[in-house]
Amino acid sequence: MSSIKEVAKQANVSVATVSRVLNNDPVVKAETKTKVLRVIEEMNYKPNMLAKNLRKQASKTIVMVLPSMSNPYFSEIARGAHAAAYDSSYHIIIGTIESKQWVLDTYINLLKTNLAEGIIFVSSSANKALLEQLQPNYPFVLCTESCPGIDATCVAIDNRQASYEAVRELLQRGHKRIVYIAGSKESSSVTARLEGYKEALKEAGIAYNPDLIRPAKNVYQDVVEVVNQIHSNGYEIDAIIAHSDLQASYILRGIKEETIHLNETVGLISFDGTFVAEITNPTISTIVQPLYDLGYRAVQQLVSQLLNEAGAPQLVILPHRMVVRET
Amino acid sequence: MSSIKEVAKQANVSVATVSRVLNNDPVVKAETKTKVLRVIEEMNYKPNMLAKNLRKQASKTIVMVLPSMSNPYFSEIARGAHAAAYDSSYHIIIGTIESKQWVLDTYINLLKTNLAEGIIFVSSSANKALLEQLQPNYPFVLCTESCPGIDATCVAIDNRQASYEAVRELLQRGHKRIVYIAGSKESSSVTARLEGYKEALKEAGIAYNPDLIRPAKNVYQDVVEVVNQIHSNGYEIDAIIAHSDLQASYILRGIKEETIHLNETVGLISFDGTFVAEITNPTISTIVQPLYDLGYRAVQQLVSQLLNEAGAPQLVILPHRMVVRET
DNA sequence: ATGATGAATGTAATCGATTACATCATTATT
DNA sequence: AATAATGATGTAATCGATTACATTCATCAT
Numbered sequence: 001m002s003s004i005k006e007v008a009k010q011a012n013v014s015v016a017t018v019s020r021v022l023n024n025d026p027v028v029k030a031e032t033k034t035k036v037l038r039v040i041e042e043m044n045y046k047p048n049m050l051a052k053n054l055r056k057q058a059s060k061t062i063v064m065v066l067p068s069m070s071n072p073y074f075s076e077i078a079r080g081a082h083a084a085a086y087d088s089s090y091h092i093i094i095g096t097i098e099s100k101q102w103v104l105d106t107y108i109n110l111l112k113t114n115l116a117e118g119i120i121f122v123s124s125s126a127n128k129a130l131l132e133q134l135q136p137n138y139p140f141v142l143c144t145e146s147c148p149g150i151d152a153t154c155v156a157i158d159n160r161q162a163s164y165e166a167v168r169e170l171l172q173r174g175h176k177r178i179v180y181i182a183g184s185k186e187s188s189s190v191t192a193r194l195e196g197y198k199e200a201l202k203e204a205g206i207a208y209n210p211d212l213i214r215p216a217k218n219v220y221q222d223v224v225e226v227v228n229q230i231h232s233n234g235y236e237i238d239a240i241i242a243h244s245d246l247q248a249s250y251i252l253r254g255i256k257e258e259t260i261h262l263n264e265t266v267g268l269i270s271f272d273g274t275f276v277a278e279i280t281n282p283t284i285s286t287i288v289q290p291l292y293d294l295g296y297r298a299v300q301q302l303v304s305q306l307l308n309e310a311g312a313p314q315l316v317i318l319p320h321r322m323v324v325r326e327t
Numbered sequence: 328m329s330s331i332k333e334v335a336k337q338a339n340v341s342v343a344t345v346s347r348v349l350n351n352d353p354v355v356k357a358e359t360k361t362k363v364l365r366v367i368e369e370m371n372y373k374p375n376m377l378a379k380n381l382r383k384q385a386s387k388t389i390v391m392v393l394p395s396m397s398n399p400y401f402s403e404i405a406r407g408a409h410a411a412a413y414d415s416s417y418h419i420i421i422g423t424i425e426s427k428q429w430v431l432d433t434y435i436n437l438l439k440t441n442l443a444e445g446i447i448f449v450s451s452s453a454n455k456a457l458l459e460q461l462q463p464n465y466p467f468v469l470c471t472e473s474c475p476g477i478d479a480t481c482v483a484i485d486n487r488q489a490s491y492e493a494v495r496e497l498l499q500r501g502h503k504r505i506v507y508i509a510g511s512k513e514s515s516s517v518t519a520r521l522e523g524y525k526e527a528l529k530e531a532g533i534a535y536n537p538d539l540i541r542p543a544k545n546v547y548q549d550v551v552e553v554v555n556q557i558h559s560n561g562y563e564i565d566a567i568i569a570h571s572d573l574q575a576s577y578i579l580r581g582i583k584e585e586t587i588h589l590n591e592t593v594g595l596i597s598f599d600g601t602f603v604a605e606i607t608n609p610t611i612s613t614i615v616q617p618l619y620d621l622g623y624r625a626v627q628q629l630v631s632q633l634l635n636e637a638g639a640p641q642l643v644i645l646p647h648r649m650v651v652r653e654t
Numbered sequence: 655a656t657g658a659t660g661a662a663t664g665t666a667a668t669c670g671a672t673t674a675c676a677t678c679a680t681t682a683t684t
Numbered sequence: 685a686a687t688a689a690t691g692a693t694g695t696a697a698t699c700g701a702t703t704a705c706a707t708t709c710a711t712c713a714t
Contacts, residue, residue, distance in 0.1 A: 003699090003700055003701085004700065004701060004702095005700075005701095013663075013664085014663065014664045014665075015664090015665095015700090015701080015702090016663070016664060016665080016666095016702080016703075017662085017663060017664075018701095019701065019702060019703080020663090020702095020703095022701090023702085027661075027662065027663085028662075028663085029661085029662060029663090032662080032663085046436075046439040046440050047440060047700085047701070048381075048440065048441045048699085048700050048701065049440040049441055049442045049701090050377070050380045050381040050384070050386065050441050050442070050699080050700075050701090051381050051669090051699070051700035051701035051702085052700080052701050052702075053377045053380075053381075053669095053701090054375075054377040054378050054380075054381045054668095054669050054670070054671085054699085054700080054701075055668075055669050055700080055701050055702045055703085056669085056701085056702070057377070057669070057670095059377065069402045069403075069405055069406045069409070070399065070402055070403060070406060070602070072397065072399060072402075075396045075397055075399075075402050076396075076397065078396055079396045079397060079423070079425070082396070082422075082423055082425075083425075086430060086433065091420065091437070091442070092420075093418065093419075093420055094421050095409075096406070096409055098406070098409075098410075103413060106413065109373075110418075112373040113373050113374060113375065113376040114375045114376055114377050114670095115376045115377070115418070249606040250606075252606075252608070253605070253606055253608075256608055275397070276606065278580070279576040279577075279579075279580055279603065279606070279607055280606055280607065280608060281579070281580075281583055281607060281608035330669090330670055330671085331670065331671060331672095332670075332671095340693075340694085341693065341694045341695075342670090342671080342672090342694090342695095343672080343673075343693070343694060343695080343696095344692085344693060344694080345671095346671065346672060346673080347672095347673095347693090349671090349672095350672085354691075354692065354693090355692075355693085356691085356692060356693090359692080359693085374670085374671070375669085375670050375671065376671090377669080377670075377671085378669070378670035378671035378672085378699090379670080379671050379672075380671090380699095381669085381670085381671075381698095381699050381700070381701085382670080382671050382672045382673090382698075382699050383671085383672070383699085384699070384700095441700095655714100656713100656714085657712100657713090657714085658711100658712085658713080658714095659710105659711085659712080659713095660709105660710090660711085660712105661708100661709090661710085661711100662707100662708085662709090662710105663706100663707080663708080663709105664705100664706080664707070664708090665704105665705085665706070665707085666703100666704095666705090666706095667702100667703090667704085667705100668701100668702080668703085668704100669700105669701095669702090670699105671698100671699090672697100672698080672699090673696100673697090673698085674695105674696095674697085674698100675694100675695085675696090675697100676693100676694080676695070676696095677692100677693085677694070677695090678691100678692090678693085678694095679690100679691085679692085679693100680689100680690080680691080680692100681688100681689080681690075681691095682687100682688080682689070682690085683686100683687080683688070683689085684685100684686090684687080684688095
């Protein structure tokens with residue numbers, strides 16, 4: 001209710017002085033400062049940020065768009081993002097698509113109407129066309145997925161290398177026929193992981209068979225179907241690389257519920273490293289992504305862009321690690 | 328960049344008219360409207376919400392505070408909240424405490440500085456003192472946990488009844504010594520669930536034993552310790568009611584890793600109904616809470632308060648249901 | 655004593671929208 | 685024909701901060 005004007009009157013100074021006190025301007029005499037601060041305290045005054053934002057043309061707010069909330073993978077990224085935003089005094093709005101593509105506009109509009117200063121797209125929540133449209137005017141950062149053809153800062157792991165390591169692990173265990181369940185969409189990470197997959201096979205002198213590569217949605221039914229199809233095409237499945245922990249957990253569930261007929265000792269390595277891979281039985285071997293850090297760094301990168309402290313767009317690669325568990 | 332002023336000049340009308348067009352004021356002549364709309368289109372004009380917000384003293388933004396993001400329980404509530412906010416044209420900021428109590432102030436400040444119009448506290452993210460302080464000036468709604476002594480709107484399930492049903496189920500299966508792992512904090516839901524627990528025991532003519540009731544954090548080590556302590560106090564554990572799916576999954580994991588020495592056929596029913604209970608092996612019987620709806624309704628309630636459409640504070644009870652799985 | 659320097663504070667424009675009220679043209683009423 | 689009513693638009697104040705520039709006053713050099 002109370003405004004800077006009232007504080008000024010009550011303290012017998014001008015609004016400018018009050019504003020200076022609020023912003024810790026060193027020119028104000030110590031005496032005046034304490035006086036004003038006391039009045040602020042007494043009146044329980046809080047500056048109206050709506051006014052400040054208008055005047056400074058800045059909302060100190062960024063947006064992070066996630067495909068969904070219900071995957072712990074994204075929650076963990078969001079956690080890191082929250083922390084980074086807090087540490088750099090920005091507000092952060094987490095937006096989710098939940099497969100309703102049109103809500104993306106809501107978040108873009110936050111930018112266009114000055115409510116947000118920049119945006120982070122996690123996974124493939126934005127397509128190339130959108131990014132091109134945004135490119136000159138609105139700062140953004142990509143997280144976990146780059147976008148070929150778009151020169152933007154991206155924070156991710158080395159998917160090629162990670163996939164290579166996973167496949168090598170399975171090969172070393174003696175597995176030969178390694179199915180790769182890809183993410184639902186075509187994406188830079190899928191491409192990269194496929195490269196690593198092929199590289200490891202080649203190194204081991206095993207022929208690449210495209211029939212073993214199949215996309216699947218992060219949905220139980222879909223994963224089951226995909227695995228069964230490959231199997232019923234006559235391939236004895238040796239091992240599986242899953243695009244996410246969630247998919248891997250569905251595979252285990254499918255085996256148990258006998259909707260998938262595979263040997264229980266099938267080799268299974270997934271990506272992500274969420275808690276999901278630890279609570280299943282058997283526990284799942286995974287490529288652990290530094291999810292919290294990915295979110296944290298993405299925000300940091302965006303903020304440094306906003307503060308004009310950033311140079312050219314860059315690819316920020318964070319280290320992954322493989323954790324071998326029971327599968 | 329472009330402002331309403333420039334649109335006005337370009338369209339040869341006053342800013343008032345442009346504003347009227349923007350806000351769909353029916354008084355503007357159709358002809359003028361199309362003319363202005365064309366200019367808006369041409370200039371690619373987007374209103375500056377910072378200005379609008381200041382003028383209208385409204386940010387159309389609410390906050391939802393969650394204890395943490397990493398529990399699917401909360402993600403699901405957040406999902407519902409997002410949807411409701413979208414449906415009622417509000418922005419929503421999800422805030423998480425992550426056991427750093429001081430960040431709560433950040434979210435409260437959003438209210439006090441006019442950046443947000445209302446707030447939702449999920450679980451026990453706010454204490455009584457805070458709520459009392461907020462009470463007269465700032466609208467809020469509680470979600471999943473009420474606060475004794477505070478007369479505020481709360482959206483939750485009937486915890487007493489749910490707990491009663493769960494215990495009865497276990498009793499019917501022949502279990503006699505039912506451990507109840509409570510949430511870490513004292514809370515209204517814990518109290519209510521305990522009531523239901525006692526009621527069911529009493530009905531079955533079984534004596535209530537407070538040694539079987541123990542709080543535990545949502546952390547593997549803690550849950551393991553608590554179960555082991557009860558066990559090593561000489562109690563043959565028959566069955567367990569867990570405060571959350573996550574806790575239940577830890578119990579299963581503990582049994583499997585033999586950090587907990589219980590018969591695998593121990594009766595186990597948890598609360599929540601997240602996907603966690605479906606991907607474990609064995610799958611966990613749970614009291615399914617309508618998490619999405621809880622979040623959705625909480626937002627709806629808050630918004631109707633903001634629009635002055637709400638009457639007195641009320642307790643909104645949503646239906647739960649028990650799903651019996653393998654435990 | 656005079657003017658220059660600088661420290662502390664004040665005045666008023668500004669950010670970009672909304673909106674009460676004023677104005678003007680046109681039509682309806684008597 | 686004079687007046688009232690209505691419709692469409694314009695003028696200018698307003699929201700509450702920030703900040704460029706102006707002002708005041710004390711101190712100091714000449």
